[in-house]
Amino acid sequence: MSTATLTPKRSASPSNSLTAGQLPAWTTPVVGAASLAVGFLAAWLLTGEIGLGLGVALSALVFLVVMHVASLTIEGGRRATDRLAKHLVVGMFLLALLPLVSVSLTALTNGINRLDPTFFSTSMRNIVGAGGGAAHAIWGTLIITGVAMAISVPIGLLTAVYLAEYGQGKPLARSITFFVDVMTGIPSIVAGLFAYALFGVLFGIGTVNGMGGAVALSVLMIPVVVRSTEELLRIVPNELREASYALGVPKWKTIMRIVIPTAISGIVAGVILALARIIGETAPLMIAAGFTQSLNTNPTSGAMMTLPVFVYDQYARPGVPREPYWDRAWAGALTLILIVMLLNLVGRLIAKRFAPKTGR
Amino acid sequence: MNKQVQAPHERAAHSDLIPAKPRVGDKVFTGLSTGSGVAILVILAAVAAFLLLRALPALTASADDIAAGGYTSNLAWLDGFWGWVLPLAFGTIWAALGALALAVPVSIGIALFISHYAPRRLAQTLGYVIDLLAAVPSVVYGLWGFFVLAPALGGLHRWLTTYLGWFPLFSGQASGTGRTIFTASIVLAVMILPIITSLCREVFLQTPKLHEEASLALGATRWEMIRMAVFPFARAGIVSAIMLGLGRALGETMAVAMILSGQNRISFEVLTAQNPNTIAANIALSFPEAYDLKINQLIASGLVLFIITLAVNMFARWIVSRRAAFSGAN
Incomplete structure (x- = not known):
């Protein structure tokens, strides 16, 4: 007896008990196409023009209502609710793609013009109007995030190790967990x-330099690193630790050779995602690292420009005409997006390559 | 017998077992990791202390001092520093709540789509696509909101005030530029979407497979399975995800600063040209030109923002700890 004989063909007669009371599979595409037509027609009748946003919104509404009513009459209440939930869930996903597509397209079309060699090789020193570039800002971003990473990765990693391996149940660990959340x-x-405020007290009020920016970014980065690392250390199976202890391996070596390598993919991914988060930060750098139009590679003295602040500066303080400034802002924005996406991609590739096998 | 119940790495501490000989590596490693943990506490204490130090002149200044050299209050019933900071605090919370109202249903929907609806093969890629939203820096969202979204929403603003003007939030004269708290909330919602989504997705995926299969085997539809097996399991996770999103929305600076044209006022109308400003956006916009008492005032408003986010986080933790038994960790 092959089970295949039990599966009915899709075009079975209505009397077939397995497919009776179900909407046929072609319903969804047909109703979808019809709703698009009706939605855009209604949008055109209402406003007198083909509006993309309104058309899509009305089509979606028509589709949801028609499908729900059809399902309610043919399939019954429970299945209709199920179908509605499915459509809403898929709709939410598509809705979230809209801003993503729109942001990337605008950044690409507006930013590509100025994404030339000059943009990466010159600073804004003595530039009025067209020309100039973001070399000073790119250097600033590299230096400041580099320093921030050098501060926060060791502190974050070791704290996570303390929380997951040493501190369980201790009051110190509980307060650290609490304050990391804070x-x-x-x-x-x-x-x-x-x-x-810190640099003002230490080095005189009004001090802004690259180190200030790096300290500000570290404050943001440390908790992200701690949280993601701790989470990963906790899911390392206890059996691995026990096996290691049973072989007489000391605790610190167990952590270094067994626990951390097991979780390393996630840890690296966590660090890179934290980096991707702070590299686009504008506000803290604006305040702590300041604005400048020239290249400064010394993080301990003088204001240091970074890419996000450069974008904001070009947008907010354009000269006349404004277009060259806004073009530079968009080119900077595009560069920033590309850097962050590259970081994300690298993080994920590392995570995937060394990922431990899971059930799902 | 009691000792066997304890965690394996604690057993060595008991005297009736042979103690491991102390190792230098262990001591160094313990010291380093404990030291880092303490360093975090020191950093946080320093944040609070230095902010308080620089905010103190503004907090203790009289209304006359502030009228002479600071930002003054627009409120008739409260003057001095608090009269100035209250509308800003209101704007911060108002914009963040708007963003949350828009983002939470969408995020939960997306998280469900990725964890339970999308084909397994595609799920990870789709999750990555949503995470790309988090890859866009806030200053880029600011540019996009200013150049693309605000002009595009002008028609919606006019439609809402014309036909739904009876609803208190939508009343008033529609803004001509679209640079309103409504637009700002939409951009904030887009920005907090990936965080809430990825946290919810993780929790949804941790639902015990046996619960799901048992539910389906009893004849539940997919949606009923999600309502009865996935949501109860994930509730604490969803709440903490929402709270993290709220914290992010409260502190978001550049996008709001670039999109919202705000003033120091309290207004519940979300579509008019007279919008409340947020603390963070106000700091970013005013800081470069500020001096003396104004800097102290801005830092003090930052302290207020810090306390608000602190309260939100503590509330989230309290909710999560109440339902700890359901958290994904065990």
Whole structure:
């Protein structure tokens, strides 16, 4: 007896008990196409022009209502609810794609003009109007995020190790977990104000330099690294630790050779995602690292431009005519998006390559 | 017998077992990791202390001092620093709540789509596509909101005030530029969407497979399975995801600063040209030109923002701890 004989063909007669009371499979595409036509027609009748946004919105509404009513009459209440939920869930996903597509397209079309060698090789020193570039800002971003990473990765990693391996149940660990959560919630601009206040007290009021920016970014990055790493260390199976202890391996070596390597893919991914988050931060750098039009590669003295601040500066303080400034802002924005996406991609590739096998 | 119940790595501490000999590596490693943990506490204390130090002049200044050299209050019933910061705090919470109202249903929908609806083969890629939304820096969202979204929403603003003007939030004269708290909330919603989505997705995926299969085997449809097996399991996770999103929306600076044309006022109308500003956006816009007492005032408003986000986070933690038994960790 082959089970294949039990499966009915799709075009079975209505009397077939397995397909009776179900909407046929072609319903969804047909109703979808019809709703698109009706939606855009209605939008045209209402406003007198073919509006994309209104048309899509009306089509979606028509589709949801028609499908729900059809399903309610043929399939019954429970299946109709199920279908509605499915359509809404898919709709939410498509809805979220809209801003993504729109942002990337505008950044691409507006930014591609100025994405030339000059943009990467010159600073804004003595530039009025067209020309110039973001070399100073790109250097600033590299230096400041590099320093921020050098501060926050060791602290974050070791804290996570303490929380997951040493501190279980201790009051110190509980308070650290609590305050790391608190730190996750620090608004980026507050981190900038902190660095500004700290450097003002240490080196004289009004001090802005690259280190200030790096400190501000570290405050934002440390909790992200701690949280993601701790989470991963906790899901390392206890059996691995026990096996290691049973072989007489000391605890620190177990952590270094067994626990961390098992979780390394996630840890690296976490660090890179944290980096991707802070590299686009504007507000804290604006306050703690300041504005400048020239290249400064010394993080301990003088204001240091970064790419996000460059974008904001070009947007907010354009000269006359405004277009060259806004073009540079978009080119900077595109560069920033590309850098962050590259970081994400690298993080994910690393995570995938070394990922431990899971059930799903 | 009691000792066997304890975690394996604690057993060595008991005297009736042979103690491991102390190792230098262990001591160094323990010291380093504990030290880092303490360093985090020190950093956080420093954040609070230095902010307070620089905010103190503004907090203690009299209304006359502020009238002479600071930002003054627009409220008739409250003057001095608090009269200035209250509308900003209101605007911050108002914009963030708007963003949350828009983002939460969408995020939960997307998370469900990725965890339970999309083909398994595609799910990871689709999740990555949504994460790309988080890859866009806030200053780029600001540019996009200013140049693309605000002009595009002008028609919707006029339609809403004309036909739904009876609803208090939509009343008033529609803004001509679209640079309203409504537009700002939409951009904030887009920005917090990936965070809420990815956290919810993780929790949804952790639902015990046996619960799901049992539910389906009893004849539940997919939606009933999600309602009865996935949501109850994920509730604490969803709440903490929402709270994290709220915290992010409260502190979001550049996008709001570039999109919203705000003033120091309290207004519940979301579509008019007279919008409340947010604390973070106000700091970003005013800081470069500020001096003396104004800087202290801005830092003090940052402290207020810090306390608001602190309260939100503590509330989230309290909710999560109440339902700890359902968290994905065990």
